[in-house]
Amino acid sequence: MLATNHPNQDEINIFAKSIEKKTKLLARRNYKGIIKQAIHISPAYRDFVNKLLSNSALSIAPYSGGSCHVVDHGELNNYSKRRKVRIYVNFHKPDTFAHELGHATDFLFGDLCSFSSHVIVRDGKVLEQIFTEEFNEKEPLLYEEVMGAYARNIDSNIYKGAYDIFNKYLPLYNNLGDTKDRKERKAIHKELYESGFVEIYYQLIKKKCFDIVEQKYCPIMDALSSKHDITNLYLKGHSLEYYSLNKRLLVQEFFAHAFADKVTANHTRFDSLIKLMPKSFNAFERLFVLIYDHIMNNKRFTDMPVLVTAYPDSDIDEDEEKEEICDE
Numbered sequence: 001m002l003a004t005n006h007p008n009q010d011e012i013n014i015f016a017k018s019i020e021k022k023t024k025l026l027a028r029r030n031y032k033g034i035i036k037q038a039i040h041i042s043p044a045y046r047d048f049v050n051k052l053l054s055n056s057a058l059s060i061a062p063y064s065g066g067s068c069h070v071v072d073h074g075e076l077n078n079y080s081k082r083r084k085v086r087i088y089v090n091f092h093k094p095d096t097f098a099h100e101l102g103h104a105t106d107f108l109f110g111d112l113c114s115f116s117s118h119v120i121v122r123d124g125k126v127l128e129q130i131f132t133e134e135f136n137e138k139e140p141l142l143y144e145e146v147m148g149a150y151a152r153n154i155d156s157n158i159y160k161g162a163y164d165i166f167n168k169y170l171p172l173y174n175n176l177g178d179t180k181d182r183k184e185r186k187a188i189h190k191e192l193y194e195s196g197f198v199e200i201y202y203q204l205i206k207k208k209c210f211d212i213v214e215q216k217y218c219p220i221m222d223a224l225s226s227k228h229d230i231t232n233l234y235l236k237g238h239s240l241e242y243y244s245l246n247k248r249l250l251v252q253e254f255f256a257h258a259f260a261d262k263v264t265a266n267h268t269r270f271d272s273l274i275k276l277m278p279k280s281f282n283a284f285e286r287l288f289v290l291i292y293d294h295i296m297n298n299k300r301f302t303d304m305p306v307l308v309t310a311y312p313d314s315d316i317d318e319d320e321e322k323e324e325i326c327d328e
């Protein structure tokens, strides 16, 4: 086994061994990444993560990005048998593994009884209801907050007024691809240079302005990408198309992001969530504690408090395998 001088060497070894067992020979090529992932897991949750990894229904495979594939959907309100889930993980991106493990945990008994949409956490409601209500109510405010932070970030890292120029000339830049006429293209290039847009664009990428904002608002930002196209701004999220596939994806991504932050060294990301979406954060915490308690104490999940009538779903086609591809 790989030797490091890390104080939690034993836990890290358990983690690496589990991954090795699940990915077989392919893990050898990814050892450095696996150790990085193990160290990234918060010491408080290494036992928990290792217990989740010991679940034989979970399989893991290396991949260039990250995705979660539900092999067995399970049955509504049946929490007696763990269902097969396979996660594909880029071992060299620290947050990918924890995020996909979050999805796999949500679907421990299949996505037809995902914890995020079926387990009651407060006032007779499931996380999906609490999150959806709060998100729909606050969405314009959340967008304003995140975009405000993005603009301030650009202005303070590049120069005051840079965001306004960037925003003003972005549509022109985006149209460049459709402009075939050489003269016209030349004129657009000139305008983009002279306005300062090109320099701002370059600095924006070089200084990773979008990264700072993403770190701060990760789960909220991703949810916002279900209503706004933020890809032109270099902000990461899923897309309008992705979220239109199934309305449950919104809470599922929220759960996976929050789960990843919870079990890794990303606790600071919760500051924005606590401030901006306190009800959702609280509901997530309750659900997490419930899952954590059952896993750590080897309890059966058959006592989970579930909705008697399922929360109106559902775009899920039971006959079709559902595949979900995530950016991270």
Ligand SMILES: [Zn+2]
Binding pocket: 099, 103, 253, 256, 325, 326, 327
């Ligand atoms: Zn995801």
